[in-house]
Each structure stands twice: as C-alpha cells, then as structure tokens.
Amino acid sequence: MQADVFMQRNVSLERLTYYRNCYNVDGVVSVTYDPAESVDFTLFEEFTVDRRGFMKSAAGMLGGASLAGIAGCGGCGGSDANTIKIVSSLPRTGSAQGQTNTIVNGIKMAIDDYNGEVAGLKIDYTDMDDATAAAGKWEPTAEAANARKAVADEDVMVFIGPYNSGAAKVSMPILNEGGLLQISPACTWPGLTKKQEGDTSGEPEVYRPANRITFCRVCPTDDVQGPLSADYAKNVLKAKKVYILDDKELYGAGIAGLFEAQCKKIGLQVLGRQSIVPTQQTFSEIAGTVAGEKPDFVYFGGTTQTAAGRLIKDLRTARVACPIMVPDGCYEQAFLDSASAQDLENVYATIGGTDPSLLKGPGEEFVKKYKEKYQKDPEAYAVYGYEAGKVFLEAVKTVGKKDREAILKACLATKDFSAGAIGTWSFDADGDTTLQQLTISKIIDGKFVPQVSQNK
Amino acid sequence: MTPLLASDALAAFGQFALIGLISGLLYALIALGYTMVYGIVELINFAHGDLFMLGCMLALSFCYIFNARTEDDAGTTAAFMAIAVMLVAVPLFCAGLNLAVDRAVYKPLRNAPKLAPLVSAIGVSFIFMNIGLFWRGPTDITFPKLLLGETNLVAGSGLRFTSKDLMVVLVTLPTMLGLTLFVRYTSLGKAMRATAQNPTAAQLMGINVDRVIAATFAIGGALAGVASVVYGLYFNTVNYQMGFQNGLYAFTAAVLGGIGNIPGAVLGGIVIGLVKALGGAYIGAEWSEALIFGILIVILLFRPNGLLGARVREKV
Numbered sequence: 061m062q063a064d065v066f067m068q069r070n071v072s073l074e075r076l077t078y079y080r081n082c083y084n085v086d087g088v089v090s091v092t093y094d095p096a097e098s099v100d101f102t103l104f105e106e107f108t109v110d111r112r113g114f115m116k117s118a119a120g121m122l123g124g125a126s127l128a129g130i131a132g133c134g135g136c137g138g139s140d141a142n143t144i145k146i147v148s149s150l151p152r153t154g155s156a157q158g159q160t161n162t163i164v165n166g167i168k169m170a171i172d173d174y175n176g177e178v179a180g181l182k183i184d185y186t187d188m189d190d191a192t193a194a195a196g197k198w199e200p201t202a203e204a205a206n207a208r209k210a211v212a213d214e215d216v217m218v219f220i221g222p223y224n225s226g227a228a229k230v231s232m233p234i235l236n237e238g239g240l241l242q243i244s245p246a247c248t249w250p251g252l253t254k255k256q257e258g259d260t261s262g263e264p265e266v267y268r269p270a271n272r273i274t275f276c277r278v279c280p281t282d283d284v285q286g287p288l289s290a291d292y293a294k295n296v297l298k299a300k301k302v303y304i305l306d307d308k309e310l311y312g313a314g315i316a317g318l319f320e321a322q323c324k325k326i327g328l329q330v331l332g333r334q335s336i337v338p339t340q341q342t343f344s345e346i347a348g349t350v351a352g353e354k355p356d357f358v359y360f361g362g363t364t365q366t367a368a369g370r371l372i373k374d375l376r377t378a379r380v381a382c383p384i385m386v387p388d389g390c391y392e393q394a395f396l397d398s399a400s401a402q403d404l405e406n407v408y409a410t411i412g413g414t415d416p417s418l419l420k421g422p423g424e425e426f427v428k429k430y431k432e433k434y435q436k437d438p439e440a441y442a443v444y445g446y447e448a449g450k451v452f453l454e455a456v457k458t459v460g461k462k463d464r465e466a467i468l469k470a471c472l473a474t475k476d477f478s479a480g481a482i483g484t485w486s487f488d489a490d491g492d493t494t495l496q497q498l499t500i501s502k503i504i505d506g507k508f509v510p511q512v513s514q515n516k
Numbered sequence: 517m518t519p520l521l522a523s524d525a526l527a528a529f530g531q532f533a534l535i536g537l538i539s540g541l542l543y544a545l546i547a548l549g550y551t552m553v554y555g556i557v558e559l560i561n562f563a564h565g566d567l568f569m570l571g572c573m574l575a576l577s578f579c580y581i582f583n584a585r586t587e588d589d590a591g592t593t594a595a596f597m598a599i600a601v602m603l604v605a606v607p608l609f610c611a612g613l614n615l616a617v618d619r620a621v622y623k624p625l626r627n628a629p630k631l632a633p634l635v636s637a638i639g640v641s642f643i644f645m646n647i648g649l650f651w652r653g654p655t656d657i658t659f660p661k662l663l664l665g666e667t668n669l670v671a672g673s674g675l676r677f678t679s680k681d682l683m684v685v686l687v688t689l690p691t692m693l694g695l696t697l698f699v700r701y702t703s704l705g706k707a708m709r710a711t712a713q714n715p716t717a718a719q720l721m722g723i724n725v726d727r728v729i730a731a732t733f734a735i736g737g738a739l740a741g742v743a744s745v746v747y748g749l750y751f752n753t754v755n756y757q758m759g760f761q762n763g764l765y766a767f768t769a770a771v772l773g774g775i776g777n778i779p780g781a782v783l784g785g786i787v788i789g790l791v792k793a794l795g796g797a798y799i800g801a802e803w804s805e806a807l808i809f810g811i812l813i814v815i816l817l818f819r820p821n822g823l824l825g826a827r828v829r830e831k832v
Contacts, residue, residue: 153654335802337802337804337805339761340801341753341758341761342751345535345796346796348531364655370753373752394655397655400658402661
C-alpha cells in the first residue's frame with residue numbers, strides 16, 4: 061500500500077490543503093487536516109526528497125492524507141455541520157454480494173423511514189466495499205482502509221459492518237481507537253465481544269485498545285448457533301457419529317469448535333475434524349477420508365466464499381449421503397447456486413436469527429415493503445441491516461445533535477428497543493443483542509425451507 | 517448409506533491411489549502443453565494454465581447453448597450434443613488462442629533474452645485470468661453433470677471406480693499415446709524433434725522452424741482444451757482461478773518428470789496426483805502442497821534434470 065501511495069505523491073499534493081495532526085495505526089501514518097487552511101508543501105518535498113530516513117513516513121503521511129482527502133471531499137465544500145454520514149463496509153464484490161445487497165437495501169430502508177433527515181440533520185450514506193475482485197471475498201487491507209477512512213472523516217457517525225467476523229478483527233481496533241460507533245449486522249463470532257473458554261489470544265480486549273466498547277451487533281452470535289446445531293443433529297436427525305470440517309478462518313473454525321464442544325457434551329461421537337484449504341480446486345481426498353469413517357452427520361464450519369459448495373459436491377461424489385449442516389455463512393442464494401440441487405439434497409443450514417418468511421408483526425411489514433421496493437425476496441440478513449440502521453438513527457434522535465461521542469454512548473445504552481423489525485431487545489454490557497434466536501432450514505429443491513425456529 | 521470403502525486399510529489405500537491416478541492423468545494432460553513448448557522454444561508458458569481455464573469456461577457455454585443445464589439433462593440428446601461439440605470446439609479454440617498468443621506475443625521476442633518472453637507469458641496469464649473474471653464473475657460455477665457416471669464398475673471389490681473415472685482414462689491415455697506416436701512417426705513430429713535438438717541445423721535442412729513452433733503451440737493448446745472438457749465434466753465446478761492452481765501442479769509435474777520430455781510429463785503428473793491424494797488422506801490436506809513441493813526439491817537435488825530428463829536426450 062505504501063508503495064502505491066508514494067507514487068501518487070504529486071496527485072495528493074494537489075488535493076491536500078493542510079495537515080494538522082498525524083497518527084500511526086499499524087505502521088501506516090494517516091493525517092487529518094482542516095481544508096480551510098493552507099500548508100507549505102515544500103516541507104513534504106524536503107522529507108521525501110532529501111531525507112532517506114523520512115521517506116517512508118512522509119510517503120505514508122501523504123498517502124493517508126490523500127485517503128482522508130477523498131473521504132473529506134465526499135460532499136466537497138468542506139464539512140457540513142448539518143449532515144451526518146453513515147458508512148457501511150461489506151463485501152460488495154464476489155459471491156457474498158447477493159447477501160450484502162440486501163443488507164445495504166435494509167440500511168437504505170431504515171434511512172427512508174426518516175425521510176433522510178433525523179433531528180434536523182441530513183443523512184448521507186456511503187456504501188463501501190471490503191472485498192476485491194481478485195480475491196472474490198473480503199480482504200484485510202480493504203477493510204482496514206475503509207475503517208481509517210471512516211475515522212478520518214469527522215462527519216461519519218457510524219460504521220455499519222463488517223459482514224465477516226475475520227474482517228471485524230481488522231476494523232475493530234482501528235474504529236475503537238478512533239472512538240467511532242461500529243454496528244455489525246452479521247458478525248457472529250462470539251469472541252469479538254466476550255471471552256471464550258480456553259481462549260489464549262486475549263479476546264476481546266485485543267480489539268479494544270482504547271479500553272472501552274465501541275462495537276455492538278444486532279445479530280445473535282454463534283454460541284447459540286453451534287451448540288443448537290449439535291442438539292438438532294442428535295435429537296431430530298438421530299445422528300450418532302459426526303465428522304467435522306472447517307475452513308480455518310476465525311468464523312468457520314470458531315463455529316466448528318463450538319459445535320464440537322457441544323457434541324462432546326451431549327455424547328455425540330466425533331469421528332474426526334479436519335481443515336480444508338479453500339484455495340484448492342478439489343477436495344476428493346478429504347471426501348474420501350470422511351466417507352471411510354462412515355459418519356451419519358457432517359458439519360462444515362465455513363462460508364460460501366470458502367468453498368462450501370465445492371466441498372459438498374466432492375463429499376456427495378465420494379458417496380457421503382448423510383445430512384450435512386452448514387452455518388449462516390452459507391445461508392444465501394450464492395450457496396444454493398454453487399452446487400446442484402441434487403448435491404444439496406439433505407443439506408441443512410442454520411442462521412442465528414430468523415428466516416424472513418417467519419417474521420411477524422413489524423417484521424412481516426418490513427418484508428412486504430422490501431418486496432414492493434426491490435421486487436425481490438430479502439435474504440436472511442436484510443432485516444439486520446435495517447435493524448442496525450434503525451438503532452443508530454434512534455440514538456441520533458435521542459441525542460439530537462451531531463456528536464460522535466454522545467451518539468456512541470446513547471446507542472450502546474439502547475434498552476428494550478422495538479422500533480425495528482425483529483422484536484424487542486437490548487444491548488448487553490458487551491454490545492451484544494439480548495435477542496438470541498436460531499433457525500434451522502433444510503434445502504429442498506434449491507430453496508431454504510425453515511424447519512425449526514427457536515429462542516434460547 | 518451405501519458403504520463406500522471396505523473397512524480394511526488396504527482398500528482405503530487403493531481408493532486414494534485411484535483418486536490420485538485419475539487427477540494425475542488430468543495434470544499430465546495439462547503438463548504436456550508446458551513440456552512441449554519448453555522442449556521447442558525453451559519458454560515456460562505460464563499462460564497455459566489459464567488457457568485451460570478459458571477452455572472450461574467455453575465448454576460451459578456449450579452446455580448453456582444446448583440447454584443442458586442440470587443433472588436431469590444427463591443422457592438426453594442435448595447433453596450428448598453438448599459434449600460432442602465441446603470435445604471438438606474447445607480444443608480447436610484453445611489451439612487457436614495459443615497460436616494467436618504465440619504469434620502476437622512470443623514470436624516477436626524469439627531472439628530477445630530468455631527473460632522477456634517469460635515475463636510476457638506471466639502477463640498473458642493475468643490477462644486470461646481477468647478475461648475469465650469478466651466472463652463468469654468471481655464465484656464458483658456449477659458445471660452440469662452431463663455424464664451418467666455414478667455406477668461402480670468394480671462393485672464388490674471394496675473400491676469405487678465409476679464410468680466417470682473410466683471416461684478420464686479413456687480420453688487421456690489415447691490422447692497421450694497418440695501424441696507420442698505423432699511425435700515419433702509423422703514428418704511434422706520428426707521436424708519437431710529436430711527443431712528441439714538444434715533449430716539452426718533444422719532450418720539448414722529445410723525445416724520451416726516457425727511453422728514447427730506454431731504447430732507445437734497449437735497442439736499444446738489443443739491438449740489443454742481436451743483437459744478442460746474432461747475436467748469440467750469430471751469435477752463439475754469451474755471458476756476463474758482454477759487455471760492458476762492446476763497450472764501450477766501441471767508445471768511442477770513437467771519439471772518433476774524432466775521438462776521437455778513427454779513420458780516424463782505423464783509420469784510427473786501421476787506422481788503429483790498420487791502425492792496429493794495420499795498425502796492429503798494420510799498426512800492432512802493442509803500439507804499436501806508443502807509435500808508436493810518438498811518432494812520436487814528432493815528429487816531435483818538428486819536428479820536435476822527430473823525423473824526422466826537425463827535418460828532421454830531428445831526433447832519434445
């Protein structure tokens with residue numbers, strides 16, 4: 061990133077008007093500046109040309125400034141005291157796009173509810189992408205850049221996202237240090253907010269360098285999803301011997317671990333656990349190993365983007381005909397498209413939350429409005445995008461002014477919130493929602509058909 | 517659930533070896549394209565794997581054109597037509613594309629330092645990959661199962677060898693055999709061998725070296741085309757990045773067997789397929805890549821010319 065930035069030096073010099081303050085996050089120096097004042101650029105030239113030792117940091121400074129310059133120039137003419145900005149950072153390129161499209165639509169619908177204005181402040185929404193076309197999924201560099209951009213723009217009052225728990229690991233410390241409210245509509249790894257049993261990585265404190273809470277989420281976590289999946293396998297599907305696979309990512313391996321722990325607790329025999337390498341094109345040998353163990357239930361902790369479809373296809377080819385269960389990272393249309401309907405027979409998917417078809421009251425209303433507006437069924441997380449937008453805007457309404465700190469406090473203090481579409485809930489002391497639901501769906505004819513929906 | 521493997525370890529081993537053999541044959545088919553081109557012009561054509569990927573994408577187009585989109589279409593005339601057409605058209609397309617790339621990119625650099633065409637080949641690889649990305653997007657795409665291939669041909673032995681597996685063997689082995697005979701007995705084949713040994717001498721003897729090189733690229737491309745059809749029908753998933761991984765394995769296979777050597781590429785492909793399957797099964801799939809390249813290093817330490825590189829002096 062720094063090399064790119066260095067080459068852009070001349071461009072950024074034109075954009076930059078003044079630097080006031082620089083700070084260092086993860087080795088990249090960013091600069092915030094006041095567009096109203098001007099600056100002597102020769103200072104920068106001197107650093108970059110004459111002093112080798114300063115070259116790197118000066119380049120970083122200019123690069124950070126150019127980033128800030130782009131964000132700051134969003135509504136050009138400088139910062140507008142009567143506008144607040146909402147940014148979201150979700151994987152908008154790649155196969156998660158179907159799911160994130162509906163989250164973005166949900167956020168937009170929340171803003172529409174207020175006719176684009178709350179407490180006399182105009183609402184401006186920016187939809188940022190944390191995925192790259194080359195990877196087809198979220199990338200740490202993109203997520204970090206989005207977070208820095210949001211922190212640097214003083215008009216931004218909330219950062220909605222990310223979609224992947226692994227990405228949250230990247231953006232959480234940056235936003236925490238910047239004191240910006242972060243609401244995730246879809247990150248389900250519990251360790252982001254609560255200490256997990258046997259954890260040695262220092263979660264969740266490592267994500268809170270400023271020693272306070274700035275992250276909250278409106279979706280239920282995996283500590284409901286993993287264990288209830290195991291219960292369902294035992295009680296309803298009558299499984300006795302299970303095989304567990306995961307994709308080695310924070311989310312996938314995490315939920316597979318929770319599933320495994322519950323299996324041991326309720327006396328399901330775990331035949332084995334293996335990690336796949338999602339970049340591999342075929343998994344015949346893993347499928348062969350699984351088939352040889354003759355499990356009567358297979359669990360895969362992973363997402364559509366980490367090859368769930370390919371893996372299931374190979375398992376079926378190796379004659380593993382037993383039920384296969386996948387978590388909410390696969391609860392999307394892209395997953396249904398990644399394998400044939402025959403391969404997906406007897407496949408179950410869980411989601412921490414409710415399937416749109418099961419929503420009642422205001423939720424049903426939301427789904428109806430959504431269909432009218434976008435001529436499409438909402439995917440499972442649409443309603444959580446809506447909920448995230450709503451809870452933030454309600455907090456702004458309470459505070460009544462443009463103040464990052466006050467909005468952050470008001471939002472985290474949300475209690476008995478019912479203005480959204482999923483029911484009444486509160487944020488607990490860690491920023492988690494108190495609403496703990498789980499839906500298990502079976503894939504029938506290439507569609508998710510909810511089997512059970514339960515509250516914890 | 518139908519029991520797949522007899523519980524004894526030997527049958528399991530046999531099954532993994534079979535999986536390895538089948539995928540090894542596919543790697544070998546791709547590796548031939550690397551090895552032939554290297555034999556003649558000493559260029560490692562990094563774009564070959566991505567050419568293979570584009571072949572898969574085109575094969576998928578034929579499925580759509582003939583409206584053979586799902587498993588239910590297997591065995592119908594539409595599926596039959598689609599397979600027949602793709603088996604002819606895809607190799608032709610890949611041959612033509614490889615030829616065009618040679619003409620446009622490599623030929624002007626024929627007398628340039630060796631690094632120039634090599635770097636160009638990497639560039640072409642990226643261009644192909646991005647064409648694939650624009651064409652089909654970044655996600656996995658299901659390649660319809662058009663083969664009625666799920667019956668076990670060796671039922672009762674504890675192993676599983678389906679007609680689908682047989683299809684891979686029936687397509688790859690004759691292709692390789694045909695190639696070997698072609699290079700050995702036809703006049704173009706002889707011209708290729710002559711060019712490989714000494715281009716100047718070959719030219720003095722009246723061989724049109726440029727035409728021989730063009731033919732080599734065309735044949736290499738056609739082999740990639742055959743491989744892409746077989747791959748699509750066998751694995752049923754394609755994506756724009758598949759060329760990189762498979763190309764890497766195939767290239768490694770070519771080096772392992774002795775680059776420039778046709779039987780060597782086949783042997784290398786099979787070795788890599790076996791190592792990947794058995795290593796993945798007994799050591800852990802995370803280690804299979806490390807294992808493949810570890811073995812490559814060890815073999816090259818003791819036989820720098822590859823497994824068959826030293827024994828056979830003729831290239832191609």
